[in-house]
Amino acid sequence: MDNRQDREAKAGAPQARTAGPAIVLVRPQLGENIGAAARAMANFGLSDLRIAAPRDGWPNERAEAMAAGGAPLLHAARVTQDFQETIADLTLVFAATARPRDLWKAAVTPREAMARARAEIARGGRPGFVFGPEASGLSNDEVAPADAILAIPVDPACSSLNLAQAVGVTAYEWMAGEEAPPVYGDTPVPAPRADVLGLIDQLEESLDARGYFFPPHRAETMRQNLRGALARAGFTAEEVRGLRGAIKALAERPRK
């Protein structure tokens, strides 16, 4: 690839990146966590990964090994030694921290933060989420430039969240807030009510023939129990046919 092609390829990347908010990893320690974070980003539709001062240098083999479908994000990541450079172009910054000391900022949940990020993108801005190193989290200097604290809700009894999990639930809010849930295949419509009533009639007649509704004072309760269960079940037309065939098979005289 010559220089001109290389420049063009790089120029193409930022456009693709603007689809969702940026994820910024500051001084990450374990390559495994960087890779797992990239994978989770890709799973949930994010692509703009930035890394400031990774402890073990760059590229990182362990990150590659963990990234799976997120590997292209590692290759396209902006990696720099300077934290401030990684957030320079962002217009709305959330800093993930459980311990903002000596400074006050509003704390928002991932859901609220992502809603604000979405609105920011809609009006042409560029939001990002900043995550600190595994052991110590972000320093005060790294939290200070943020608009707000990203406060992921955790059980106070077990509040230490894995870095990739923190990125994962944040990225999840990008995908979960956006689209209707996927529908797999053709969702069949429940059977017309007449089919279900036919099923119930057939079952009751077959049971009557066996003297099932006994003793008489219990019969009506027994019928209602069956009707209620089958009417509520939401069977499809095909399922009703299957169940009617099953009842017929049971009601027949046993074969010799």
Place this chain on the structure above:
Amino acid sequence: MDNRQDREAKAGAPQARTAGPAIVLVRPQLGENIGAAARAMANFGLSDLRIAAPRDGWPNERAEAMAAGGAPLLHAARVTQDFQETIADLTLVFAATARPRDLWKAAVTPREAMARARAEIARGGRPGFVFGPEASGLSNDEVAPADAILAIPVDPACSSLNLAQAVGVTAYEWMAGEEAPPVYGDTPVPAPRADVLGLIDQLEESLDARGYFFPPHRAETMRQNLRGALARAGFTAEEVRGLRGAIKALAERPRK
């Protein structure tokens, strides 16, 4: 700890477990993922971990190494070789899968599923989420007993989610989620899953005895059709008893 203290400590555990839905890992392969899943559960306030047929046996050192604050969940986990045993007491089951083949169930997002789980707990039921092995996911037989599919929204271009991430975003919805919708009147709790599986077994045996599953190449589809329909129906324990009585009555030799 003497025996009495030990019993008391154990007696205390199930109570703690009922606080949130169960997480069931079926045939998990990597100890690291089991440990990371336990940690994410603990982060987000879940405690009832169940494991069916872990590939590398139990206990698992790699799981311990990854669990951090989730280690107590590993020690308290119910580990069994039998998948059906792990869901026997559950009254509402979601199966995490991206590929439900040859059977139809409604797909719900983690957010919707967790709202339903919360409502189920509020009325005295016991919900759970079932996750399959890393490489292959749940089998059809493992999806069939579920009430619905848990469909975690992902980018179709990168849809393979790490097991611990899948558990993580689901558990996150427990901690992050909205309140349960109000319940009006006495809503009966669905039967424990073991009852429903017993009903299905009885029906299949009775039908087998009549030669119902014919021709052979159609038999498996016919079985799945019946299983899927009955697993999804939300029968109460009393309704299951009624239906089992009905099947028994039909399966008996006709009275002269």
